[in-house]
Amino acid sequence: MLCAATAHAAGRMPNVVILATGGTIAGTGATSTTTVGYTAAKVGVDDLIKAVPELKQVAHVTGEQVFQIASENMSNEHWLTLAKRVNTLLAKPDVDGIVITHGTDTIEETAYFLDLVVKSKKPVVVVGAMRPSTAISADGPINLYNAVLVAGSQDAIGKGVLVVMNDQINAARDVSKTNTTTTDTFKSTELGLLGYVVGNQPHFYRVSTRKHTVDTEFDVSNLNALPQVDIAYTYANVGPTAVNALVAAGAKGLIHAGVGDGSLPNKVRPALSAAREKGVVIVRASRVGQGIVARNGEANDDQLDFVVADTLNPQKARILLMLALTRTNDTKEIQRMFYTY
Numbered sequence: 601m602l603c604a605a606t607a608h609a610a611g612r613m614p615n616v617v618i619l620a621t622g623g624t625i626a627g628t629g630a631t632s633t634t635t636v637g638y639t640a641a642k643v644g645v646d647d648l649i650k651a652v653p654e655l656k657q658v659a660h661v662t663g664e665q666v667f668q669i670a671s672e673n674m675s676n677e678h679w680l681t682l683a684k685r686v687n688t689l690l691a692k693p694d695v696d697g698i699v700i701t702h703g704t705d706t707i708e709e710t711a712y713f714l715d716l717v718v719k720s721k722k723p724v725v726v727v728g729a730m731r732p733s734t735a736i737s738a739d740g741p742i743n744l745y746n747a748v749l750v751a752g753s754q755d756a757i758g759k760g761v762l763v764v765m766n767d768q769i770n771a772a773r774d775v776s777k778t779n780t781t782t783t784d785t786f787k788s789t790e791l792g793l794l795g796y797v798v799g800n801q802p803h804f805y806r807v808s809t810r811k812h813t814v815d816t817e818f819d820v821s822n823l824n825a826l827p828q829v830d831i832a833y834t835y836a837n838v839g840p841t842a843v844n845a846l847v848a849a850g851a852k853g854l855i856h857a858g859v860g861d862g863s864l865p866n867k868v869r870p871a872l873s874a875a876r877e878k879g880v881v882i883v884r885a886s887r888v889g890q891g892i893v894a895r896n897g898e899a900n901d902d903q904l905d906f907v908v909a910d911t912l913n914p915q916k917a918r919i920l921l922m923l924a925l926t927r928t929n930d931t932k933e934i935q936r937m938f939y940t941y
């Protein structure tokens with residue numbers, strides 16, 4: 601077998617733990633042609649593993665059912681539970697890598713959260729499927745097989761948390777779901793994927809230069825909750841209602857999903873400025889989906905005391921801001937974090 605893992609160097613197959621959380625990869629539909637309108641999160645981890653007997657050829661696989669949910673129901677509390685379990689498992693010398701099966705709707709968020717809080721260089725791969733397990737040409741089994749190959753590979757060590765779908769390897773920081781239903785939905789847009797899984801082997805061509813895992817300052821081991829951070833979306837004719845409601849509901853941080861380069865409509869700017877004066881940390885992001893939100897570009901961030909999201913999309917900016925707020929309220933420090941991770 602071509603799977604080259606540290607464990608292989610020691611003359612054994614890698615030990616990979618599959619942590620199952622639900623999603624479409626564990627979904628079932630009424631018929632084999634049901635590819636929408638199915639029920640997510642039905643099949644247990646043992647059956648997911650049994651459905652891919654080829655896994656035995658590339659790793660010693662064990663499974664744990666951590667949750668059984670559709671990923672639109674993923675919460676901060678789920679993330680803390682999952683991250684703690686991942687860190688506990690990776691601290692064991694006999695665990696070589698972890699695969700997390702997950703719904704695709706929020707896979708990019710869970711992967712980025714773990715990328716910032718996992719304290720190990722060992723591979724962590726998040727994987728899902730766009731078709732339920734009962735569908736013709738279900739993509740779950742091949743995605744799971746590829747994910748296990750990557751998680752057991754020494755080439756994946758130190759690369760941060762990875763999302764493996766559709767034969768492609770993507771960095772957690774940069775990958776996003778870009779199509780509502782197709783199997784080639786996960787893209788790292790202009791920043792590029794890291795590699796492919798072809799011929800029973802991962803092939804890496806690039807790395808993410810942003811710090812992750814063992815090189816971050818975030819530690820969730822003693823956390824049971826995360827600071828409340830919400831997202832206010834902007835569009836033509838938007839007013840301050842959402843911003844004011846989120847602040848009134850207790851947000852400690854707000855991501856402004858602005859138009860273009862994070863532009864602030866005149867009707868929203870005073871509400872955000874007032875929120876900042878109350879101590880809420882404001883991060884300017886963009887709804888566009890790629891590109892940098894430039895500091896002091898579409899707004900005078902120095903004067904307003906705002907932070908910019910750099911290239912993070914709003915949902916990933918929310919994650920970094922929550923973790924940043926576990927360390928500091930200083931906006932200069934938070935801006936440094938957005939240029940570091």
Ligand SMILES: NC(=O)C[C@H](N)C(=O)O
Nearest residue numbers: 623624670671703704705
């Ligand atoms: N393809 C999927 O997994 C979608 C599903 N709603 C989920 O995220 O759990």
